[in-house]
Amino acid sequence: MKVLVVGGAGYIGSHAVRALEESGHEAWVFDNLYQGHRGAVPADRLIEGDLLNPADLAAALDKSGAEAVMHFAALALVGESVTDPAKYYSNNVVGALNLLDAMREKGIWRIVFSSTCATYGVPPSSPIDESMPQVPINPYGDTKLAIEKALDAYSHAYGLGVAALRYFNAAGSHHSGEIGEDHDPETHLIPIVLQVALGQREHVTIFGDDYPTPDGTCIRDYIHVEDLCSAHVAALERLEQGQMMKLNLGTGNGFSVKQVIDACRKVTGHEIPAVMGERRPGDPAALVANSSKAFETLGWKPKYTSVEEVVASAWRWHQANPNGYAN
Numbered sequence: 001m002k003v004l005v006v007g008g009a010g011y012i013g014s015h016a017v018r019a020l021e022e023s024g025h026e027a028w029v030f031d032n033l034y035q036g037h038r039g040a041v042p043a044d045r046l047i048e049g050d051l052l053n054p055a056d057l058a059a060a061l062d063k064s065g066a067e068a069v070m071h072f073a074a075l076a077l078v079g080e081s082v083t084d085p086a087k088y089y090s091n092n093v094v095g096a097l098n099l100l101d102a103m104r105e106k107g108i109w110r111i112v113f114s115s116t117c118a119t120y121g122v123p124p125s126s127p128i129d130e131s132m133p134q135v136p137i138n139p140y141g142d143t144k145l146a147i148e149k150a151l152d153a154y155s156h157a158y159g160l161g162v163a164a165l166r167y168f169n170a171a172g173s174h175h176s177g178e179i180g181e182d183h184d185p186e187t188h189l190i191p192i193v194l195q196v197a198l199g200q201r202e203h204v205t206i207f208g209d210d211y212p213t214p215d216g217t218c219i220r221d222y223i224h225v226e227d228l229c230s231a232h233v234a235a236l237e238r239l240e241q242g243q244m245m246k247l248n249l250g251t252g253n254g255f256s257v258k259q260v261i262d263a264c265r266k267v268t269g270h271e272i273p274a275v276m277g278e279r280r281p282g283d284p285a286a287l288v289a290n291s292s293k294a295f296e297t298l299g300w301k302p303k304y305t306s307v308e309e310v311v312a313s314a315w316r317w318h319q320a321n322p323n324g325y326a327n
């Protein structure tokens with residue numbers, strides 16, 4: 001299939017491009033390079049453009065000959081979404097609706113959409129399954145839920161085939177060592193801890209140790225980015241017209257902030273000083289996926305189940321590329 005990967009120069013998008021190519025598909029990238037990296041994608045497959053410019057989208061769908069779209073291009077910083085919601089509604093909602101309009105115009109009916117466990121807000125219990133209420137607690141989660149709802153309606157009315165994939169915490173890097181995680185600013189736990197190991201930061205601050213978890217720090221479900229992307233390809237290949245899949249993508253294993261830091265110490269052999277800090281607003285105590293629906297629907301299972309393996313994969317990239325794509 002020819003697939004336009006919107007946001008394909010970003011962290012997860014660039015790994016999706018690799019996963020598509022490895023499965024025999026033809027991946028094209030549409031990206032404005034705001035967060036994406038030119039070095040993350042093949043130059044002859046990159047179409048620069050902006051979601052907020054419908055003419056750019058129409059041209060990209062034509063040039064790629066796309067039969068399907070994977071949509072990763074979203075802003076994803078929870079804190080920034082609280083202080084600058086207009087930016088989030090514009091990019092994540094208006095941009096996504098522009099994309100859906102452009103697809104309808106061209107008769108493209110397959111879409112895989114990056115959704116998030118942030119749509120669950122503070123879940124009533126953990127692990128989280130897809131039937132739990134979606135009550136986001138920040139504008140970022142609201143924008144993702146708004147598009148899930150639009151996709152539901154469009155699927156019903158216009159026959160769109162949709163996979164809305166609710167990610168837990170993506171981590172790790174491609175096995176080739178050629179692409180990995182490079183955010184500016186970096187806010188995610190694993191890359192921050194590895195920056196301490198590299199001597200780029202003095203310490204990691206643990207955001208609160210008074211949560212109702214065994215060691216008091218927040219628990220998350222860290223899914224390897226290649227596992228995440230193989231699920232995208234499996235979903236794409238199974239999509240039927242008018243179908244709406246909503247699937248959690250996680251491993252089902254939760255690790256606390258302290259456990260992640262310990263795993264990083266073990267993998268890197270560095271001491272990694274950690275200091276205790278305040279809670280970060282908007283952090284639920286535990287977010288762990290029940291992904292059995294994805295296992296059944298997609299015939300998929302994550303290959304990486306230990307957090308050490310995920311950290312080791314991230315560490316290979318960070319060690320070889322201490323300045324990310326700027327190297």
Ligand code: UFG
Binds near residue numbers: 076140190192208218
């Ligand atoms: N953390 C620290 N110190 C840091 C960075 C993070 O203690 O310096 C903690 C956080 O408080 C959290 C855990 O490490 O408990 C993981 O934090 P990340 O920022 O790596 O990931 P989040 O779970 O906050 O975010 C992820 C996605 C978001 C998504 C969110 C849904 O990256 O896009 O899940 O809750 F919105």
